[in-house]
Amino acid sequence: MSSDTDISLSSFDEDQGSKLIQEAREAPFAPIGMAGFTAIVAYGLYRLKSKGNTKMSVHLIHMRVAAQGFLVGAMTLGVGDSLYQEFWGKPKP
Structure with missing residues (x-):
């Protein structure tokens, strides 16, 4: 193979970690936004144990709205x- 092909193929050899960092x-x-979404979902799961007399569907709707709100804010x-x-x-030219 020529060196030009090796150079172009090396760009496809990046792992997922380096792509995420880039x-x-x-x-x-x-x-x-992803970290905030994950944190809100984790908090919601933690609070699920001690939700009191709140219905499950209401609790899930509140957590979904909070997570979506955080993502929309980050975007x-x-x-x-x-x-x-x-x-x-x-700077202006």
């Missing part, structure tokens, strides 16, 4: 950060 550098709010902050960097963060 994506986190490009869009830092995506991992924050909104990410879009806002991207817009800021695109329009106001760059």
Whole structure:
């Protein structure tokens, strides 16, 4: 094989960890959103043991709304950060 083919194929040999790190550098709010979603779900499962006399469906709906709200907030902050960097963060030529 030629060296050009080896160079192009080496880019496909990246493992999932390095891809995740690269994506986190490009869009830092995506991992924050995933971590927050996971934390809210874990908290919801923990609270499931001591939910008192609340119905299971109501508890699950509240946890789903909280997790979705966190993700929407993280996405909104990410879009806002991207817009800021695109329009106001760059020096004008």
